[in-house]
Amino acid sequence: MILRGTRRLDSLFTKQCKPVTIDILNKLIGALRRGIFNPYLDTLMQVGLTTEFWDFFRSDELFPDKFSLRLHVTNADVKYDINCIIIHLKSSKTDIERKEANIRLFRNESINCAVHALHCCTILCNSNYHDSPFFLLPNGQAFTRHAFIFNLRHVLLQLGYAASAYSGHSLRAGAATSAAAAGVPDHLIQTLGRWNSLSYLRYIRVSDTIILKDHNKILQISFLGILYLVCLLLYVYIFFLVGVKFSSCNKASCGV
Numbered sequence: 304m305i306l307r308g309t310r311r312l313d314s315l316f317t318k319q320c321k322p323v324t325i326d327i328l329n330k331l332i333g334a335l336r337r338g339i340f341n342p343y344l345d346t347l348m349q350v351g352l353t354t355e356f357w358d359f360f361r362s363d364e365l366f367p368d369k370f371s372l373r374l375h376v377t378n379a380d381v382k383y384d385i386n387c388i389i390i391h392l393k394s395s396k397t398d399i400e401r402k403e404a405n406i407r408l409f410r411n412e413s414i415n416c417a418v419h420a421l422h423c424c425t426i427l428c429n430s431n432y433h434d435s436p437f438f439l440l441p442n443g444q445a446f447t448r449h450a451f452i453f454n455l456r457h458v459l460l461q462l463g464y465a466a467s468a469y470s471g472h473s474l475r476a477g478a479a480t481s482a483a484a485a486g487v488p489d490h491l492i493q494t495l496g497r498w499n500s501l502s503y504l505r506y507i508r509v510s511d512t513i514i515l516k517d518h519n520k521i522l523q524i525s526f527l528g529i530l531y532l533v534c535l536l537l538y539v540y541i542f543f544l545v546g547v548k549f550s551s552c553n554k555a556s557c558g559v
Contacts, residue, residue, distance in 0.1 A: 320470040322477035322506075323455075324484075325415070328356050330462055331455075332414050339458055343427050343441050348458070350424045351438065351451050353417035354390075355474035358406045359496035362448045362471035364395060370436050370445040379433035381421070386410045388421050395497060404497065472506070479506040 331352055335345045354360060367375050380391035388408045395404065410418040428439055436445035448471055456466035475496065482492050493503050
């Protein structure tokens with residue numbers, strides 16, 4: 304019963320938070336590059352935002368409030384390649400059987416490239432301890448989910464957004480929403496987010512703009528339908544007139 308209640312609360316919370324879509328993500332990264340906190344924390348936030356977004360991570364998968372070497376991401380769990388970075392995820396909410404997973408982040412040429420941000424963060428962090436948390440604060444403490452959300456809301460507030468409407472689910476919801484808007488098939492969204500059920504659907508938000516576009520499409524279809532009907536009736540009428548005229552001509556010819 305407690306588990307069911309928790310799931311209901313989680314579902315309600317997920318529905319209420321606003322998504323950080325690709326457009327908002329770009330604004331966040333732009334603001335952090337210009338400077339919000341300090342060079343180290345600005346870079347760390349860029350890593351958190353882009354990594355969460357592109358690989359549909361939950362905040363607590365990357366930034367747990369209580370770090371565990373057995374469950375969470377350490378330096379040893381992050382492998383670098385030329386075009387991608389592989390993050391070994393040891394524990395996940397959907398990984399009930401603890402099969403673990405290797406999550407790949409691929410390089411892109413945009414402002415929100417997670418691979419670029421991770422490389423920059425590695426240079427700044429310069430930690431040689433394989434068992435230490437990958438996401439570290441300058442004081443050597445693990446970067447927590449609470450701190451990440453607090454900083455996220457601070458940057459959103461600077462950009463003029465209602466910061467309290469966003470949560471730790473906002474990046475994951477934004478990734479699903481952006482993917483759906485881009486036409487990514489549902490089964491791929493489910494795979495990218497590592498969802499084992501149709502629960503991924505509740506992460507996809509439909510904005511007022513999309514609803515308005517759909518309404519206009521319906522109106523357009525309705526208008527085209529009426530236009531088609533008018534053209535059809537006009538065609539029948541013209542065909543009838545031509546038939547009548549042709550019949551009259553035939554009668555006149557017979558009379559002659």
